Amino acid sequence: MLKFIPTPIGNPQDITIRALREFEKATLFLCEDTRETKRLLSILAKRFEFIIPKAEFLSFHEHNGKARLLEISERLNSENVVFVSDAGMPVISDPGQILVEYCQQNSIEYDVLAGASAVVTAYASSGFEEGKFTFWGFLPHKGSERSAELHKIMNSDTNMILYEAPHRIDKLIDEIASIDENREIFLA
Template structure:
């Protein structure tokens, strides 16, 4: 019976591959891949000989249909990326979406993912996180994208290329301020490295050297304390009574205005209620 497999591959060390992945690659009639040279290196290591089909970002719309036609005609096809899980900052999501639309079962194998290794290695909160992936290459758009995540409390994870990592670190510093970060490179390889500290501290390490390798940047989320301080700055010029009036004049009931001011300023309801007594 023909099948479509989404197959993760090692992110650096070719030994990081499961028995099941090897089994699927051996059984597949054809392997779709980003770069045939990279995939051939992996297959040769494990003495696997299969026809390869180029599946890249620029051709995935058309080739996805070709792959699914072959699955429907009886072939078992495995999709791999150069490193990690297909569909995560790599081609693959289009194929999965089209397969679902055509009623073709998608079999996703578990395996390596750089974002998880970097997150666990970071020492930052792992209970909740958001994977952003690659930011826009343009300087302004990059900073505009970061602004959307500025007030998020969970840990943030980004991918970046070596020639853009310094600008991305500077953008994080400009938009987020000084936060704890962890910058990982060459994951699972011989020269794996993790740099932890504030954004400025990590930037300092690149004053006299050129960034090399693919990077995963893990950024601390905005603390509740920092959010509270930021909120307080917005109404620091207002008295409690003026703050209440601002809400009431915007159409809010006095009861709701009292509740809002209590939550925003973090002061007692009794204190705010007292200031509201002579307000209409």
């Protein structure tokens, strides 16, 4: 059975006991980046009573996801397969979407464990009073498409959450200020 397992978004101690147990049973890890997953498992093994399984680790990301599905499709029903992102909840702004869609279309059973979500953590940390928000994921990297998306976000009357790569944060702040220099923002 396939399990989507959230990983800590900062503090390794935020991992759940259930996630550790699922990791121990896994025969196949599908990872956004195998190096990041192996590094996390090594940290978890040192801090907790956790045994790193003798499992296969395969990359599964936006560039190889569809091809990788052809390679592993039979194993999704017959093995303990886990999908992990580098940090946070799998499938949210993440290549795991392809995998969920494939499972739904092919009647393959899967489970999503509860856990860390940067979206919810950021909103809870913001202190914004209104109880609703819209999540936009990542903006396009550049061009008119990025500008159009940002204008949509800025013209909304609800709180908006979006992801941005650390090296583009300054650019995003400048773009927001050029649209509305008085806009209240919260960076998390």
